[in-house]
Amino acid sequence: MTEINANTPMEKMTPGGDIYTAGNAREFKTGDWRSVKPVFLSEKCKQCGLCFPVCPDDAIPVNKETLQREDFNYDYCKGCGVCAKTCPFGAIEMRKEDD
Amino acid sequence: MGIRERLSGNEAAATAMKQINPDVVAAYPITPSTEIPQYFSTFVANGSVDSDFVAVESEHSAMSACIGAEAAGARAMTATSANGLSLMWEMIYIASSLRLPIVLSLVNRAVSGPLNIHNDHSDAMGVRDAGWIMLFSENNQEAYDNTLMAHRIAEHKDVMLPLMVCQDGFITSHSIENIELVEDDKVKEFVGEYHPEHYLLNRDEPIAVGPLDVQSYLFEHKAQQAQAMENAKKVILEVAEDFEKMTGRKYGFFEKYKLDDAEVAIVCMNSTAGTTKFVVDNLREQGIKAGLLKLRVFRPFPVNEIAKALSHLKAMAILDKASSLNAAGGALYEDVTSAMYVNNFHVPAVNYVYGIGGRDTRADEIEGVYKDLLEIAKTGNIDNPYRYFGLRREAK
Numbered sequence: 001m002t003e004i005n006a007n008t009p010m011e012k013m014t015p016g017g018d019i020y021t022a023g024n025a026r027e028f029k030t031g032d033w034r035s036v037k038p039v040f041l042s043e044k045c046k047q048c049g050l051c052f053p054v055c056p057d058d059a060i061p062v063n064k065e066t067l068q069r070e071d072f073n074y075d076y077c078k079g080c081g082v083c084a085k086t087c088p089f090g091a092i093e094m095r096k097e098d099d
Numbered sequence: 100m101g102i103r104e105r106l107s108g109n110e111a112a113a114t115a116m117k118q119i120n121p122d123v124v125a126a127y128p129i130t131p132s133t134e135i136p137q138y139f140s141t142f143v144a145n146g147s148v149d150s151d152f153v154a155v156e157s158e159h160s161a162m163s164a165c166i167g168a169e170a171a172g173a174r175a176m177t178a179t180s181a182n183g184l185s186l187m188w189e190m191i192y193i194a195s196s197l198r199l200p201i202v203l204s205l206v207n208r209a210v211s212g213p214l215n216i217h218n219d220h221s222d223a224m225g226v227r228d229a230g231w232i233m234l235f236s237e238n239n240q241e242a243y244d245n246t247l248m249a250h251r252i253a254e255h256k257d258v259m260l261p262l263m264v265c266q267d268g269f270i271t272s273h274s275i276e277n278i279e280l281v282e283d284d285k286v287k288e289f290v291g292e293y294h295p296e297h298y299l300l301n302r303d304e305p306i307a308v309g310p311l312d313v314q315s316y317l318f319e320h321k322a323q324q325a326q327a328m329e330n331a332k333k334v335i336l337e338v339a340e341d342f343e344k345m346t347g348r349k350y351g352f353f354e355k356y357k358l359d360d361a362e363v364a365i366v367c368m369n370s371t372a373g374t375t376k377f378v379v380d381n382l383r384e385q386g387i388k389a390g391l392l393k394l395r396v397f398r399p400f401p402v403n404e405i406a407k408a409l410s411h412l413k414a415m416a417i418l419d420k421a422s423s424l425n426a427a428g429g430a431l432y433e434d435v436t437s438a439m440y441v442n443n444f445h446v447p448a449v450n451y452v453y454g455i456g457g458r459d460t461r462a463d464e465i466e467g468v469y470k471d472l473l474e475i476a477k478t479g480n481i482d483n484p485y486r487y488f489g490l491r492r493e494a495k
Contacts, residue, residue, distance in 0.1 A: 015198040
């Protein structure tokens, strides 16, 4: 399917806005809604594995080999703070987006 | 030669649906359209159709199920009236914006309140700008014929819009009249199979339907819908031409009844046109040049064609069977007068709101409208263009 963007004329757009490919939610970077962001303090992290299952999106990547969590994927993190509340070790700190 | 039968309007609609044999029918009962899904569920139980009948818990779900079925690639139909359509309202817009050619049988009834189950057009007028093609039917034959033509119009690649076939509740839906049906095999051939280009159950092309449409996109998608509505005009006439070849019955945007040489005329929709024809015939016998324009295609609105057809009149009345409660006349009146204005024709035009909540519409009342028109034609005096007939008022 040809790329449709904010400059595409109506004649070239698909009826109803249908998207003729799969897995395209990835292209919608919802992270820009964020006003506060979680910061990963790796030195405090014990890799207990409690944070990534509570993330309502998919913003905490887990390495498939080492099974260890990595830094946040801010493309999709909306700054809800559930992970920071869940972390027993203070390894996630919520900061203002501008800081 | 077709099959001679006698059916009610609801039976006619259900019979058309049986012959079309859609993949899915999802419907919820509401007076006066209840019989349509009732008859259809009998066809399903008897095995005379292959359709899946979805017995949903509300009209919102009925339309939602039709949307799901159509998006999946199936042909889906439903039927409703009045408050059932009101409950569908959210999904009515989803169906048209997702460009799903669902066909709905709308048996017109007053939208409550106060609670009323009888005929007027307030249900249809409530969705007149929702992006659905809207065909109106004078009698059971037209309700049947319009339903047979519906899919060919709605599913056309230049259109892809849902379509509703309207008929008057009780007056048409529950009156048994003679009807000429088309043979099953001819209907099957005429309607054809539905093969959408993109659909959810196509494993070779996974797609997303109905994604978020933000500021940079929705405007263009709405303009596409408007363009499709414009495209529908040509398709409606082409399908009508094919239908005439099959049945001999001629359809256009509207029917002109003794209109071309008329001096005064009425514009109306659905069953009132039948009563008006009777009045026109009587007036013609008295030498009065009365005519009628019965609108069949209300959406898309045939702006230029209707203006041209009315341009020669000395006075005309537009009858609205729904009160717009806007202090500016009914929906049909607004559309017709606007069509005249943009085409630069000036014919004195008055609006009559009538038949609300199933109030009986009598021949003598329609004759009264023609008498008013003759007076306007003579004096050019309109006084108040926003009128009623059949309304009780204190004597002045």
